[in-house]
Amino acid sequence: MNPAVPATAAVTAAPSASGKLRLLAVTIVVVALAELIGPANFQVGPGKVVLLPMLWALLLAAAWGIAQRRLPSAVRIDTGLQGLAGGLLDAGLLLFIVKLGLTVGAALPMVRQAGWALFFQEFGHAFGTLALGLPLALLLGIKREAVGATFSVGREGNLVIISEKYGMASPEGRGVLAEYITGTVLGALFIAVLAGFVASLNIFDPRSLAMGAGVGSGSLMAAALGAITAQVPxxxxxxxxxxxxxxxxxxxxxxxxxTLFLSLPACSWLYGKLEPVLGRLTQRGRAPVAEAAPANASQAVAAHALSLADTVLAWLVMVGGVVIANALSYKVPVLESLEGMAVVVVIVALVEAIKRLLPRVPLVLVLSVVATVFGIPGLLPFTDTVLALTGKLNFLAFTTPVLALAGFSVAKDLPLFRQLGWRIVVVSLTATAGTFLGATLIAEFFH
Structure with missing residues (x-):
């Protein structure tokens, strides 16, 4: 037996119907608690760090999962339910992609006006992570997790890409989730310090630094922007x-x-070329971290291929979480949020139906395109209605239930994360530095 796999893993029972309802209820409670705690602000040098409710949701859910043996059975989220949470995370992120696509369609004029500098600096965001992070990860002995941790800065859309291609229970899935968690817990603090320090050197145009700050995460951008604007007129x-x-x-x-078409394929290709070389430079390079089977392999397969009932459960978790977050933090009436979420679910269901009829259809790509087209003002007869109904769904409200599910999913994989330990944290922060510095360097050529 692989020593990385606990002996009890093979006998984990499939979640019951009552267990699934318990997961739904507990996730909603975690979201509510996180939103009630609310954001926390504190100064770090010249910048300000903002800790958002999504962080509290992650920490609360992870602690809830870790403490499963000490909790009453009525609220216990056992290992089987934690495995299911990973599958629900995969399906729930699709609703997030719809919100992203609708936002993009509505903002296309702003994107067009941004100019060539914004377009080309995207190469820095796309490849800066793997340029710095991948070699370091291989030198530290990390295996296939390195691909998930360094092909991007590891935000929500990147979770969807890895989930669709590899599954969240894969080594790549563990890598991107580790990057996501590290970025959520430490990313804002780290990038605030980094951006403030780089800005203080006065070697880059502030506009270049601003482009570097747009790493694709609202919380990371806010932290970096606070540090940069504190040092400009x-x-x-x-x-x-x-x-x-x-x-x-x-x-x-x-x-x-x-990331879907360029940096992920490039990162996977570079891993194949560099790992045999750099892996020899460290004894840890031979550690069987990436080859270890997930602790709950039976759930891993089920999570990546959810039944229709479990897919609907994922949608219910997301709808409930977004409605609660929207009501508590953004004071949007429940009925208005439900109307908007109904539109989002219908779009996902439409594309899901196409996927089930045509299994070879790239789900994430089609969903992104459909949502973007639906969001372009005046393009379709119903577009304005769609935008009016979904416009009151706050973008960050989607992240709280996503992080709650991620927290439960992480709890089951703690032995594997312990194996990666400090190494994955260092690699994740290096990848974050790479995306900021890479985009800033390219943008500087235009300024």
């Missing part, structure tokens, strides 16, 4: 903020396709 703050927002939007949109 007050009359320039508005321009810097607009450029950073446009860059962040472009990274969230175009960056999705860059």
């Amino acid at each position: 007050p009359e320039q703050v508005k321009q810097i903020t607009a450029i950073a927002a446009a860059s962040n939007l472009l990274t969230s949109v175009v960056g999705f396709y860059f």
Whole structure:
């Protein structure tokens, strides 16, 4: 037996119907608690770090899962349910992609006005992560997890890409989830310090730094932008903020396709070329981290190929979580949020039906295109209605239930994350530095 696989893993029972309902209820409770805690702000040097409810959701869910043996059975999320949470995360992220696509369609004029600098700096965001992160990961002895951890900065859309191609229970899935968690817990603090330090050197145009700050994450952008704007003249703050927002939007949109078609294939190819060379330079390079089977392999297969009932359960988790987050943090009436989420679910269901009829259809790509087309104002007879109904769904409200499911999913994989340990944290932060510095360097050529 592989020593990385616990002896009890093979006998994990499939979740029951009552267990699935318990997971739904507990996830909604975690989302509510996270939103009630709310954001926390503190200064770090010249910048400000904002810790959002999605972080509390991740920590609460992970702690809930870890403490499963100490909790009453009525609220216990055992290993089987934690495995199911990983599958629900895969399906739930599709609703997030719809919201992203609708946002992009509505903002296409802004993207067009951003200019060539914004387009070309995207190559820095796309390849900066693997340029710095991949060699370091291989030198530290990380195996296929390195692909998931360094092909991107590891935000929500990148989770979807890895989930669709490899599954979240794969080594690549563990890598991107580790990058996601590291970025969520430490990313804002790290990039605030990094951006503030780089800005203080006065070697880059502030507009270039603003483009570098648009890494595709609202919380990371806000942290970096706070550190940058603290060191520019007050009359320039508005321009810097607009450029950073446009860059962040472009990274969230175009960056999705860059990572899907360019950086992920390049990272996987480079791994195959570099690992035999760099892996020999460290004894840890022979550690069987990436080859270890997931602790709950039976759930891993089921999670990546959800039944229709479990897919609907994922949608219910997301709908409930977004409605709660929208009501508590953004004061949007429940009925209005439900109307918007109904539109989002219908779009996902439409593309899901196409996928089930035509299994070879690339689900994420088709979903992104459909949502973007539906979001272009005036293009279709119903577009304005779709935008009016979904416009009140706050973007960050989607991240809280996503992070809650991620927290439960992480709890079951703690032995594997312990094996990766500090190495994956260092690699993840290096990848974050790579995307910021890479985009800043390329943007500087235009300024």
